[in-house]
Amino acid sequence: xPACIHELFVEFIVSVYHRHHHTYMHAFGIGLTGLVVAxxxxxxxxxxxxxxxxxxxxxRRFGITDSSFYVCGPALKDIKGKSPSLKFERRKKxxxxxxxxxxxxxxxxxxxxxxxxxxxxxDGTNDPTIVMGFSGKPAELLEIESVLHDQxxxxxxxxxxxxxIVDHQTIFVTFICxxxxxxxxQPYPRPIMSWSSSLYSKVFGGIGDFHLRENDYxxxxxxxxxxxxxxxxxxxxxxxxxxxxxxxxNMAYLKLPKLAPAYRSARGHLDxxxxxxxxxxxxTFIDKTVEAAGTQFSLRxxxxxxxxxxxETEFRPSTRFLxxxxxxxxxxAVSEQQLGLP
Amino acid sequence: MxxxxxxxxxxxxLRISCASKPHLSLAFSFSRCFSTVLDGLKYATSHEWVKHxxxxxxxxITDHAQDHLGEVVFVELPEPGVxxxxxxxxxxxxxxxxxxxxxxxxxxxxxxxxxxxTEAPGLINSSPYEEGWMIKVKPSSPPELESxxxxxxxxxxxxxxxxxx
Numbered sequence: 001x002p003a004c005i006h007e008l009f010v011e012f013i014v015s016v017y018h019r020h021h022h023t024y025m026h027a028f029g030i031g032l033t034g035l036v037v038a039x040x041x042x043x044x045x046x047x048x049x050x051x052x053x054x055x056x057x058x059x060r061r062f063g064i065t066d067s068s069f070y071v072c073g074p075a076l077k078d079i080k081g082k083s084p085s086l087k088f089e090r091r092k093k094x095x096x097x098x099x100x101x102x103x104x105x106x107x108x109x110x111x112x113x114x115x116x117x118x119x120x121x122x123d124g125t126n127d128p129t130i131v132m133g134f135s136g137k138p139a140e141l142l143e144i145e146s147v148l149h150d151q152x153x154x155x156x157x158x159x160x161x162x163x164x165i166v167d168h169q170t171i172f173v174t175f176i177c178x179x180x181x182x183x184x185x186q187p188y189p190r191p192i193m194s195w196s197s198s199l200y201s202k203v204f205g206g207i208g209d210f211h212l213r214e215n216d217y218x219x220x221x222x223x224x225x226x227x228x229x230x231x232x233x234x235x236x237x238x239x240x241x242x243x244x245x246x247x248x249x250n251m252a253y254l255k256l257p258k259l260a261p262a263y264r265s266a267r268g269h270l271d272x273x274x275x276x277x278x279x280x281x282x283x284t285f286i287d288k289t290v291e292a293a294g295t296q297f298s299l300r301x302x303x304x305x306x307x308x309x310x311x312e313t314e315f316r317p318s319t320r321f322l323x324x325x326x327x328x329x330x331x332x333a334v335s336e337q338q339l340g341l342p
Numbered sequence: 343m344x345x346x347x348x349x350x351x352x353x354x355x356l357r358i359s360c361a362s363k364p365h366l367s368l369a370f371s372f373s374r375c376f377s378t379v380l381d382g383l384k385y386a387t388s389h390e391w392v393k394h395x396x397x398x399x400x401x402x403i404t405d406h407a408q409d410h411l412g413e414v415v416f417v418e419l420p421e422p423g424v425x426x427x428x429x430x431x432x433x434x435x436x437x438x439x440x441x442x443x444x445x446x447x448x449x450x451x452x453x454x455x456x457x458x459x460t461e462a463p464g465l466i467n468s469s470p471y472e473e474g475w476m477i478k479v480k481p482s483s484p485p486e487l488e489s490x491x492x493x494x495x496x497x498x499x500x501x502x503x504x505x506x507x
Binding site: 133159161227228 | 388412416418429436437441503504506507
């Protein structure tokens with residue numbers, strides 16, 4: 001992609017902003033992403049580090065203090081040859097549930113097509129969204145009538161694991177690694193889970209009796225982080241949704257799962273989970289996570305969109321929304337079953 | 343089935359190989375990694391096995407794989423008629439929190455899938471070489487079998503893999 005195209009993007013963004021800055025904030029976000037794509041592609045080609053200038057430049061230049069997207073990645077140590085490299089991206093709040101699907105699509109594509117290692121930290125999505133695991137059955141996991149009535153989006157993701165309801169109070173952290181990246185780590189669920197637990201032990205450092213309990217991150221016996229993985233021939237992904245805070249009302253959309261960890265002891269949602277915010281400030285958690293990752297990897301920031309744009313285009317992600325029709329059909333099938341109908 | 347799984351789990355815990363059913367008539371061997379490896383099968387480095395009998399090859403995942411994956415709760419399989427390629431994924435297993443690709447050791451056309459795995463995915467844990475078979479394939483390139491490992495080679499592969507971690 002020639003350098004002049006990114007200049008065209010910049011001019012486009014400026015003109016859009018001056019004319020329609022209130023009405024077209026989302027269009028600006030799209031244009032901004034395009035700029036990010038172009039710059040990132042250039043940086044990738046030249047093998048440059050991208051650090052603060054990208055984050056600071058755009059808000060100051062265009063007077064935007066609260067952009068829909070921003071990418072930042074402190075250029076931490078780069079000790080080539082001493083630590084495996086990890087590309088790092090932090091993404092600010094997304095504004096639509098479709099963006100969460102996009103996030104999952106990107107993660108799935110990176111897992112399937114990128115040869116790099118990645119850490120992605122996402123500060124959540126605005127609208128409450130239900131995210132089910134690979135084999136999740138809506139009728140078993142959701143209060144479908146309420147979900148349909150309130151039009152809560154439901155996503156089926158490509159990783160295993162259970163069901164979560166996420167919103168702007170959820171923090172997502174994802175690691176995508178080649179299977180040889182972490183020394184002495186077998187690419188199977190339990191070793192990866194243990195590895196992640198040791199990393200987060202550095203984050204919490206004894207706070208709140210943090211530990212991995214079965215497959216959940218807990219303080220004591222209260223869950224605040226849910227994990228899910230997908231393992232391919234050569235790579236694995238481990239992503240976590242952290243309950244920074246949650247709206248009690250949202251828990252009403254979820255049924256008690258049949259497949260629950262033993263330590264849950266049949267507790268209801270509110271007796272089972274806890275809020276991360278009661279233990280650590282949000283920014284501290286994110287900074288410490290980056291710091292912990294930096295103890296094992298050399299971190300480089302790179303625009304995620306650039307990698308996705310330039311990578312394999314034939315990839316078809318499996319993560320998707322469930323339609324209202326699918327949810328209604330699932331509910332109907334259960335009703336018929338309960339009534340003894342064929 | 344539950345009793346079989348309990349017996350299998352207990353056997354694994356006590357490091358005792360699961361006995362083959364009489365009709366299978368295959369010798370089995372202990373491996374120092376304590377997973378069962380059957381003679382007469384061929385093995386891929388991604389821990390799938392293949393049993394070639396005439397014009398059909400049966401494929402599944404090994405005891406080593408199921409042990410490391412944990413309890414299988416869901417299996418995704420292709421439809422009959424689909425083509426599979428050596429080394430490429432044809433389905434997935436889900437074990438509690440993880441989905442794991444299952445790769446085909448050989449190329450060919452899927453002629454049958456194990457529909458029992460829909461209702462009883464745990465068969466992969468309790469009987470990975472027998473009732474837990476996943477697909478049957480009509481091989482398109484029989485020489486591919488030569489590139490796979492035999493039981494002794496696979497046993498050593500597992501031992502080295504476990505020892506290096």
